[in-house]
Amino acid sequence: MSELKKRVITAVFLIAVAVYWMFYTSEGVFNMLTVGLGLLAVVELLAMLSLGVGLLYVGTLAIPSLFWIWSADTIPVLFPLLTPFVLWLLIFLVTHRHNNTPEHFARFVYLQSMTLLLMLFCYTLIEVHHLPDGVLFLSGAFLGVWAADIAAYFTGKAMGKHKLCPSISPGKSVEGFMGGMFFGTITAAVFWLQMLAMPMLTALVLALLLVVISVAGDLGESALKRAVGVKDSGSMLPGHGGILDRIDALLPSIPFVAMLWMVLS
Template sequence: MNAPAPGGSTASAPPRRAGRNLPQAMGVGFALGGVLVLSLFVRREAYVVLVVAATVYGSIEMARAFRSRHLQVPVLPVAAGALAMVPGAYVGGGATLAVAYALTVFAILAWRFVTPSGDAGSPLVTPGIRDVAAAVFTVTYVPLLASFTLLMLREPQGAWRVLLFVVLVVASDIGGFAAGVAFGRHPMAPSVSPKKSWEGLAGSFAAGAVLGALCLPLMLDGSWWGGALLGLAAVAIATLGDLSESMLKRDLGIKDMGDLLPGHGGVMDRLDSLLPAAPVVHLLLVVLVGS
């Protein structure tokens, strides 16, 4: 039991460390990072293929997760949407991405029109509407948000933009983990993610601001203060993304989205922070360093 704090109250217990194999997770993380850097700087088309593969597999993981709550996400139109949106964003830019996304949503609706209804549900929210909502959420959350990294890649010094984006989100994870383990005492959202602490969040913000201030001038000739602001914004959105997926997994009654990546879980367990931060970082980089 915790010793009573002054005044008779019980001191907050520090959040426990995640039950992961840390050396294994680090090894997989370094391997993924190496593949990412090679795809960005050796052959950009390889990065497009990498994002397509990640979004298709991530969408399949989401469909499996929703199935645990009897929601049927149509994998075929969602995967086809990823195959259209990701390369479309790289080849044709934002306009092509918007058209591909709209066509994907219509394909999901068409699929539901020709598919027999599932179990009877609420008269106000039919099973078909729930299935469509889950599918549109999946295609928005995974391939649409991931496609913003391809919009970054199209910009001048695009490979460096994408690398900076990844560095800032990874810095958020590492800074938060290190500070949380060393100093974490006050849980930030115990009902959603009990292991996250306010001290860990402070570590994330510190790591993001410092790396942003260092990396934006070095990578893209931007200002140090712009880099610090970029790092803070990336950390804020990445943290919200992480907490949002934790809430989703808690509601679905699952621990991880999958088990493809040893020490990490599924693909979506690695993309949860990256996806929401991608459009924010893209837009801020356009403001800070131009397009």
């Protein structure tokens, strides 16, 4: 099977799963699937960084996360975020007090920071999804990021001449970035204007921030992959690489813009 066919089949499957996950699951199922997505991404991250603490790390992350889901009314959201972070920081300092290397510590910092970002992304999805207009807001945000990614690819192919960040992602161009920013901003803003009756200025500002931050997330994951010497974050999604390759742009953009939307509304 050609690489293009793999990409198309996987993309259709992912769209179907995303629609079911966002619109047709109960609150409890949505929570479980969202945290499951985060944990799968952490497993992929551990394999990419070659740290060899997989089951223990995922276990100490999963237990407080599931505990929070079942007791969300009484357990602060920071509990499942900070528990594995603090625990593994202590474990690392104790176990590597005599044999630490700069590269190993750098990989540990990558793991901790990406894990926190993944969990923050998951908990933001859970919190916003339960709001009266949360599903529509998230749908507009996802569409905006995806539209920006697609438009950046085709604009870059057709017009790209100036490299955006050649040391991190040689394939991205300034022209592609501008095209993606335009189409992604318009897509998210129009969706929110039509579906949420959001004020035009608010919709445009939130959509612009969404797209710009999504590009930063994409470049950040590219920098991480370059630092550890891998092409893709994993191979869970045929033709698309790994889970992190598909959600890297969403990780910082969704939490930031969703929290700003909640403050403004």
